[in-house]
Amino acid sequence: MAAAAGVARSTVSRAFSQPGRLTPETVERVLAVAERLGYTPNPVAQALSTGRSRNIALIVPDVANPFFPPLIRAAQRKAEENDFCVFLGDSDENSDREQQLLDRFANQVEGILLVSPRLTDAVITQFAKRVPIVLVNRDLDAVPRVLIDSGEGIEAAVDHLKSLGHQRVAYVSGPTGSWSNGQRRSHLRRAADRTGISIISIPAIKSSFEIGKKTTPKLLSSGTTACIAFDDLLAQGILAGFAEAGVSVPDSFSVVGCDDVLGSTTTPALTTVSNRSELAGDVAVTLLIDKLRTHAIRDARHVLSTHLVVRKSTGAVRIPT
Amino acid sequence: MAAAAGVARSTVSRAFSQPGRLTPETVERVLAVAERLGYTPNPVAQALSTGRSRNIALIVPDVANPFFPPLIRAAQRKAEENDFCVFLGDSDENSDREQQLLDRFANQVEGILLVSPRLTDAVITQFAKRVPIVLVNRDLDAVPRVLIDSGEGIEAAVDHLKSLGHQRVAYVSGPTGSWSNGQRRSHLRRAADRTGISIISIPAIKSSFEIGKKTTPKLLSSGTTACIAFDDLLAQGILAGFAEAGVSVPDSFSVVGCDDVLGSTTTPALTTVSNRSELAGDVAVTLLIDKLRTHAIRDARHVLSTHLVVRKSTGAVRIPT
DNA sequence: GTGAAAGCGCTAACAC
DNA sequence: GTGTTAGCGCTTTCAC
Numbered sequence: 001m002a003a004a005a006g007v008a009r010s011t012v013s014r015a016f017s018q019p020g021r022l023t024p025e026t027v028e029r030v031l032a033v034a035e036r037l038g039y040t041p042n043p044v045a046q047a048l049s050t051g052r053s054r055n056i057a058l059i060v061p062d063v064a065n066p067f068f069p070p071l072i073r074a075a076q077r078k079a080e081e082n083d084f085c086v087f088l089g090d091s092d093e094n095s096d097r098e099q100q101l102l103d104r105f106a107n108q109v110e111g112i113l114l115v116s117p118r119l120t121d122a123v124i125t126q127f128a129k130r131v132p133i134v135l136v137n138r139d140l141d142a143v144p145r146v147l148i149d150s151g152e153g154i155e156a157a158v159d160h161l162k163s164l165g166h167q168r169v170a171y172v173s174g175p176t177g178s179w180s181n182g183q184r185r186s187h188l189r190r191a192a193d194r195t196g197i198s199i200i201s202i203p204a205i206k207s208s209f210e211i212g213k214k215t216t217p218k219l220l221s222s223g224t225t226a227c228i229a230f231d232d233l234l235a236q237g238i239l240a241g242f243a244e245a246g247v248s249v250p251d252s253f254s255v256v257g258c259d260d261v262l263g264s265t266t267t268p269a270l271t272t273v274s275n276r277s278e279l280a281g282d283v284a285v286t287l288l289i290d291k292l293r294t295h296a297i298r299d300a301r302h303v304l305s306t307h308l309v310v311r312k313s314t315g316a317v318r319i320p321t
Numbered sequence: 322m323a324a325a326a327g328v329a330r331s332t333v334s335r336a337f338s339q340p341g342r343l344t345p346e347t348v349e350r351v352l353a354v355a356e357r358l359g360y361t362p363n364p365v366a367q368a369l370s371t372g373r374s375r376n377i378a379l380i381v382p383d384v385a386n387p388f389f390p391p392l393i394r395a396a397q398r399k400a401e402e403n404d405f406c407v408f409l410g411d412s413d414e415n416s417d418r419e420q421q422l423l424d425r426f427a428n429q430v431e432g433i434l435l436v437s438p439r440l441t442d443a444v445i446t447q448f449a450k451r452v453p454i455v456l457v458n459r460d461l462d463a464v465p466r467v468l469i470d471s472g473e474g475i476e477a478a479v480d481h482l483k484s485l486g487h488q489r490v491a492y493v494s495g496p497t498g499s500w501s502n503g504q505r506r507s508h509l510r511r512a513a514d515r516t517g518i519s520i521i522s523i524p525a526i527k528s529s530f531e532i533g534k535k536t537t538p539k540l541l542s543s544g545t546t547a548c549i550a551f552d553d554l555l556a557q558g559i560l561a562g563f564a565e566a567g568v569s570v571p572d573s574f575s576v577v578g579c580d581d582v583l584g585s586t587t588t589p590a591l592t593t594v595s596n597r598s599e600l601a602g603d604v605a606v607t608l609l610i611d612k613l614r615t616h617a618i619r620d621a622r623h624v625l626s627t628h629l630v631v632r633k634s635t636g637a638v639r640i641p642t
Numbered sequence: 643g644t645g646a647a648a649g650c651g652c653t654a655a656c657a658c
Numbered sequence: 659g660t661g662t663t664a665g666c667g668c669t670t671t672c673a674c
Contacts, residue, residue: 008645013669023643043429044374045667047365048650058409063394069385076384076411085425088379088409090397104406108364209586236586243588265530265557267564267588329661334653344659366651369666 005033016041056288057087057105058113059098061175065207066261067231067277068115071136074281075113082289084110093175093206095119106131111288113281114138118177134288136280138179144291144300146284150180150258151187153273153306157228157256158191160271160308165317166226166254171201172215172238174230181230184258188228200224204234212237216245219253225317226254232262235270239313243267250315260309268312276304326354337362377609378408378426379434380419382496386528387582388552388598389436392457395602396434403610405431414496414527416440427452432609434602435459439498455609457601459500465612465621467605471501471579472508474594474627478549478577479512481592481629486638487547487575492522493536493559495551502551505579509549521545525555533558537566540574546638547575553583556591560634564588571636581630589633597625 002009007030014022015030022030034040047053058075060068072088079086087105091098095118102119105112111132117124121140127133128143135145161169171188174181185201192199202218204211212234219227219238229235235257242249249255249268257272264270283302290296323330328351335343336351343351355361368374379396381389393409400407408426412419416439423440426433432453438445442461448454449464456466482490492509495502506522513520523539525532533555540548540559550556556578563570570576570589578593585591604623611617 009667010646010669011644013667014644017669021643026643040428042369042667044365044368045650046669048363048369048652048666049668049670051650053365055408063397064390066387069390072409073384073411076409080410080422080425085408085410085429087376087406088393088397089401089406090394101401104401107361108406209584240586240588263530265561265587330651331653331662332660334651335660338653342659347659363651366666367653369650369668370652370654372666 001034001037001039004037005030013041052292053108053110054083055085055087055109056111056113056285057089057101057109058115059089059091059101059105059117060115061091061093061098061118063088063090066233067259067275070261070275071115071277071281074278075285078282078285079289082285084285084289091118093118095123095177099123102127110292113284113288115284116178116180118175132288132291134284134291136284139301142299144287144298144302146280146287146302146304148180148276148280148304148306150184150273150306153258153308154184154187154228155191155194156308157271157273158188158195158197160310160314161226161228161254161256162195162197164226164254164315166197166224167317168198168200168222168224170219170222170224170227171199172204172212172219172227172229172234173201174204174207174234176205184228184230202227204230207231207233209233209237209240212239213241213244216241216247220245220247226256226314228256229258231259232257232266232270232272235272235313236262236266239266239268239270249313252318254314254317256308256314264311266313271311271314272309274306274309276306279304322355322358322360325358326351334362373613374429374431375404376406376408376430377432377434377606378410378422378430379436380410380412380422380426380438381436382412382414382419382439384409384411387554388580388596391582391596392436392598392602395599396606399603399606400610403606405606405610412439414439416498420444423448431613434605434609436605437499437501439496453609453612455605455612457605460622463620465608465619465623467601467608467623467625469501469597469601469625469627471505471594471627474579474629475505475508475549476512476515477629478592478594479509479516479518481631481635482547482549482575482577483516483518485547485575485636487518487545488638489519489521489543489545489547491540491543491545491548492520493525493533493540493548493550493555494522495525495528495555497526505549505551523548525551528552528554530554530558530561533560534562534565537562537568541566541568547577547635549577550579552580553578553587553591553593556593556634557583557587560587560589560591570634572639575635575638577629577635585632587634592632592635593630595627595630597627600625
């Protein structure tokens with residue numbers, strides 16, 4: 001290539017990376033020859049030489065969980081805008097696999113976006129020393145993070161239910177070790193104290209339509225008149241379970257979801273806590289790339305607030321207790 | 322590292338890549354020192370040296386369309402099993418962006434999985450010369466491809482509707498330029514000829530819940546008693562549109578989806594054509610990696626068959642015409 | 643403004 | 659079985 005253009009290898013390099021330092025004619029000539037020869041700088045060689053690969057990795061617990069695709073999309077888009085490519089890893093909600101992915105990516109990318117990680121604080125902190133990491137939905141000191149704070153939404157949900165006359169509410173909980181689950185649970189507790197509503201907890205372990213569906217009998221025998229589910233998937237399952245059991249929602253039971261990933265597609269349309277996953281992906285990538293550029297070690301902590309989206313799955317209690 | 326272990330650089334290399342050629346003691350010693358020093362082979366340098374990066378790219382039209390996440394998941398899993406990492410690109414259903422992604426990935430990966438591409442045959446063929454490509458849902462000679470053949474499912478759907486007494490059926494079509502859409506349309510036409518049922522076409526351009534919803538008025542005034550939608554998302558929107566309009570499904574109108582991405586989560590549960598996207602992702606990666614290993618230029622064409630999944634959104638016509 | 647040369651971290655002959 | 663050496667394709671001082 002250099003020979004074909006009658007210039008030195010370094011000139012070719014500059015023609016692509018810093019054309020300003022070259023005579024316009026030289027740049028033009030080099031680029032023309034490159035075009036003719038179908039030459040493109042080899043990114044792998046560039047990466048080796050500069051130490052910067054222009055690649056980042058994104059690790060999520062489950063690509064198929066509707067919460068993540070919008071985040072992935074937004075992250076990929078933002079990365080692309082900054083001329084970065086993104087690796088995707090699916091940990092399958094499994095901390096071992098998550099760590100494995102982290103290992104595979106660590107020395108191949110400039111930074112990693114770790115979304116809703118299941119790993120322990122210690123392990124994450126360890127990795128964060130090796131490679132720039134930005135967390136989504138995990139609150140760890142000294143690691144830049146963006147948090148979707150369901151707090152406001154959850155508290156609003158409790159207020160909403162109270163205003164409808166509900167006294168006993170069930171929380172169908174999510175994955176243990178998930179920051180979001182802990183956060184939702186604690187806000188629920190706080191709201192309960194504040195409003196005098198009593199909250200009982202029904203574990204679901206993992207989020208899925210089927211699991212939600214199987215939860216309905218427990219809900220029915222729990223003495224509650226409403227529930228707040230860890231996420232919309234569970235809520236949707238609960239809706240289906242009730243429909244099958246002939247329990248009318250919201251007339252006989254009120255259901256609140258979380259994350260608003262289903263929009264108005266459920267029957268009845270789900271009252272839920274708003275979702276900011278798209279924005280989270282966008283902000284997280286910005287944070288990461290910013291960190292790469294400035295090498296600043298500032299302890300960024302970006303909190304995204306939420307609100308309650310009232311639709312049709314919540315209503316007044318039929319028989320006030 | 323080599324110095325610290327008291328061996329040559331090549332020995333370190335071999336300790337990791339071909340430990341069989343070394344004395345067990347040497348391997349052990351090298352690995353021990355590596356462990357102590359936190360040394361890991363640099364994949365970028367490996368890639369430059371060997372010409373193989375152990376990376377592949379996956380390009381999809383829309384990560385957020387529920388058809389793709391299971392495919393992405395399966396592909397990533399299979400790649401990982403073969404020790405490959407995967408780049409993800411979202412083309413946003415846009416052929417220009419798709420080409421851009423292709424360009425960015427082409428000289429950075431060993432092969433590319435192009436899913437439901439919107440690009441022209443010519444462009445794809447061109448790229449396929451530069452880098453190994455495997456297509457999903459695009460039938461192009463000389464490029465390995467895996468096709469989800471909705472044919473059987475579609476024909477079964479028409480038979481099913483006919484057996485329920487339907488005479489006029491609408492097809493709510495999908496993205497122009499999509500192979501799947503063309504394939505579904507042509508099978509529909511074939512089935513129409515075979516069964517004597519008449520098919521009219523209602524364009525939807527893009528697949529989404531909202532668009533589906535907006536289609537219902539046209540459906541209602543079309544003189545049909547049933548419809549087959551390009552995919553489940555549209556079908557779900559149609560269901561919602563009917564519910565809102567007070568049209569009972571399946572009593573007054575029957576709805577068939579395609580791809581079975583929603584399972585039984587809709588109300589009523591959607592009759593649909595089965596989906597093989599997970600398998601498609603798995604097979605496609607296998608094909609690609611196989612191609613990389615063997616360098617065989619065989620013209621693989623993998624067809625995945627489908628069937629009709631009858632649920633609750635289809636029923637007998639109320640007033641036979 | 644452009645060239646020469648060293649080096650990024652590794653692998654792959656080729657010797658011994 | 660292990661060491662030596664020459665690249666892989668680029669960037670980057672340092673000269674000129």
